[in-house]
Every structure is written in C-alpha cells, then in structure tokens.
Amino acid sequence: MAKTGRLALVNKAEKRLSIQRQCELLDLPRSSYYYTPSEETAENLDLMDMIDKTHLKHPYYGVKRMRAELSTPQRPLNEKRIRRLMRKMGLEAIYPKSNTSKPCKWNEKFPYLLRGVDIERANQVWSTDITYIPMARGFMYLCAVIDWQSRYILSWTLSNTLTTDFCIEAVQQAIDRYGVPEIINTDQGSQFTSEEYVTMVKGYGIRHSMDGKGRATDNIAIERFWRSLKYENIYLYSYKSSLELYTGIKEYMAFYNEERKHQSLEEKTPKAVYMGLNDPTAFTTENFLYGSSSFGGLTA
Structure with missing residues (x-):
C-alpha cells in the first residue's frame, strides 16, 4: 500500500x-x-494562490506582468518577491525563447517528437508533468502521467518537495500497471532532465520527447488536465492537510477517468477509450489509482 x-x-x-x-x-x-506543509506566511500563501490562478489564465505572464496584474495600492508588490514565489511554485512564463545554455552531460535534452504525429492508440504517447497544489495552510506538488490518445490518467504522486524521486515513482507506477509506452513527453524541467530520470526512460527503451523551451502547447494534454483538476476540485475545496488533499485528488481522479465524458472523445470517458470499450460501465477496477506521496524526502 x-x-x-x-x-x-x-x-x-x-x-x-x-x-x-x-x-x-x-x-x-x-x-x-505529524507533518504539516507550511513554510510560507499566510500572506505569501494567499499570494501564491493568486499567482497560480493567474498563471492558469495567462501562462505567458512573466514576473513583470504578474507583478503588474496582482499589485494594488493597498498591497504593492515587487518583482523580487514575485520571482521567488514563482520559482518556488515551479512556474515559468510560457513563450518561445531561445535556449543559449549548453546542458551538462547529465542534463541531456531531447527533441520534440510529436509534431505531425497521428496519435491513434493507447500507450503510443504518454505525458508527465508537475503542478503546484495550494492548500489552506501550505502547498504540495502533484505529478501525473496521462495517455495522450485517451486522456486517461495512468498514475499520480504527491510530494512536499520538487524532487526527481516522486516523478520517477509516478512513471514507474504507470509502467507497472499498464506496460511500456512508445514515447513519453515532458517539459525541460530539471526533474525530467536528471540523470536518474533519463536513465530510467532509456532503460525501458522509451523514446524521450521534450517540449520546446517555453512551449506549453507541446504538452497540451497534461496542461488541460491541470486546468480541469484545479477549477473542478482544488479551488473548490480548501484542503487542510496532506491526507485530505490525497483523498480529494483520489476521488477526482476516479471521477475524471470513469465518469467525466469528453467532447473530444465523442462523449466517452477516458477509461472507456483507454480500455477500448464503448460502454464505460463494462469495466470496473476496485483498486483504482491509489497514488502515493513523498514527505520530507521519503518516498512511498
């Protein structure tokens, strides 16, 4: 368990x-x-929540525009504070920009492999990503793995730190449950360019695809899911503890996969499409997507 x-x-x-x-x-x-995820002041947590919502609506807002958007005469904000919080949240403005840095050998980059590719079957392409999750008195990070063709969430993990371990765990869980995909797509974040993550992907013979620098549309499947999760669940419930958050996400994952019909899937559920079924009630799993968490550097 x-x-x-x-x-x-x-x-x-x-x-x-x-x-x-x-x-x-x-x-x-x-x-x-006894863990309580609280490192920032209540004022900063409130500001991080506003940054998160603004970033979902305007992902192209950088530090300057974010400061201008959120500053008020009663609460003037400076760029240094916004920059620090956005970095802590793992957020970056999304727009095409050149990558002039030369990566170290353990930070290998990979080309984007999905341009012009027809995605027609399950396990042809997976995507994985990390998002910031606000709570009533703290925050966590969520990593999920999604199947592009069906929009089916294959696995997910929670962590209180932006480490590589919980990303590797999410992908490993998906592989253990559903097999090895042909391609897995990520952004160029340090977790997905780490030696540990790259070694795992190569070890399974998976083709590693990466978004272009600052291009959210390259990983659009998981980005759309983050928006659905936050507006349909996270922002509606002010989860007070990591256990409440875990339970709430678990329930939403089951709803999203098994009940929430998608227009792009001809009004079928992701689970029905992934399993190749026309009747979404024809397949049931008792042990569905339990997910896991990492606390204080300890991985489940």
Missing part, C-alpha cells in the same frame, strides 16, 4: 496502541504523521 494510504490507517482515537506504535507497525516514520 502507498505511504499515504498507510498514513490514513493511523487512528488517533485508538486507545490500545500509541501513535508511535501504530507508525512502527505500518512501517512509517512518526514525523510523517
């Missing part, structure tokens, strides 16, 4: 076993149970 699933089994009302003993039996560090 994933780490967050085990965390959900810890019962504070249990009189016979202490929290420490329950964590020991579930093979959990006690610090994970």
Whole structure:
C-alpha cells in the first residue's frame, strides 16, 4: 500500500496502541504523521494562490506582468518577491525563447517528437508533468502521467518537495500497471532532465520527447488536465492537510477517468477509450489509482 494510504490507517482515537506504535507497525516514520506543509506566511500563501490562478489564465505572464496584474495600492508588490514565489511554485512564463545554455552531460535534452504525429492508440504517447497544489495552510506538488490518445490518467504522486524521486515513482507506477509506452513527453524541467530520470526512460527503451523551451502547447494534454483538476476540485475545496488533499485528488481522479465524458472523445470517458470499450460501465477496477506521496524526502 502507498505511504499515504498507510498514513490514513493511523487512528488517533485508538486507545490500545500509541501513535508511535501504530507508525512502527505500518512501517512509517512518526514525523510523517505529524507533518504539516507550511513554510510560507499566510500572506505569501494567499499570494501564491493568486499567482497560480493567474498563471492558469495567462501562462505567458512573466514576473513583470504578474507583478503588474496582482499589485494594488493597498498591497504593492515587487518583482523580487514575485520571482521567488514563482520559482518556488515551479512556474515559468510560457513563450518561445531561445535556449543559449549548453546542458551538462547529465542534463541531456531531447527533441520534440510529436509534431505531425497521428496519435491513434493507447500507450503510443504518454505525458508527465508537475503542478503546484495550494492548500489552506501550505502547498504540495502533484505529478501525473496521462495517455495522450485517451486522456486517461495512468498514475499520480504527491510530494512536499520538487524532487526527481516522486516523478520517477509516478512513471514507474504507470509502467507497472499498464506496460511500456512508445514515447513519453515532458517539459525541460530539471526533474525530467536528471540523470536518474533519463536513465530510467532509456532503460525501458522509451523514446524521450521534450517540449520546446517555453512551449506549453507541446504538452497540451497534461496542461488541460491541470486546468480541469484545479477549477473542478482544488479551488473548490480548501484542503487542510496532506491526507485530505490525497483523498480529494483520489476521488477526482476516479471521477475524471470513469465518469467525466469528453467532447473530444465523442462523449466517452477516458477509461472507456483507454480500455477500448464503448460502454464505460463494462469495466470496473476496485483498486483504482491509489497514488502515493513523498514527505520530507521519503518516498512511498
């Protein structure tokens, strides 16, 4: 069972076993149970929430335009603060720009392989990406893997840090459940250019495709999903803890895959298309997409 699933089994009302003993039996560090994701002031968390919403509407806004958009006479903002928070959130203005830096050998870049390609079958192309998830008193990061042809979410992981480990875990989970794709597409973020991630992808013989620098439309399948997730779930519920967030995302993933019909899929669900079924009720899975989490550098 994933780490967050085990965390959900810890019962504070249990009189016979202490929290420490329950964590020991579930093979959990006690610090994970008491973890509270809060590093920024309430004012900065509120500002990060506004930055996130503005970035979804205007992904081409850089630091200068973001500052101008969010500044008010009552709360003037400076570029240094906006830049720091956007970096912490993993956000960058999206527009075509040259890449003049020379990558190190362990930060290998790959060409974009999907231009002009007809995507006609499941597991032909997957995409994976990371997004910032606001909470009532903190924030987390979500990594998900999506099948381009069906829009089916194959796996997902939560983390309180922008590390490579939880991205590798998400892709590994998808491969373990559904097999090896022909192509996997990512952006040029450090998590996906890391030696560990590249080694894993090459080890499976997967062709690694990367977005052009600053081109969100190159990874449009996952970008559209982020928008749906945030407007249909995250922004509607002010999740107070990582466990609440995990449960809420798990429920939304099931809804998105199994119930939410898409016009682009001829009013079928992603699950129905991925499984090759016309009747979305003909296929059921009891153990559907449990996901996992990483806390304090410990991966589930």
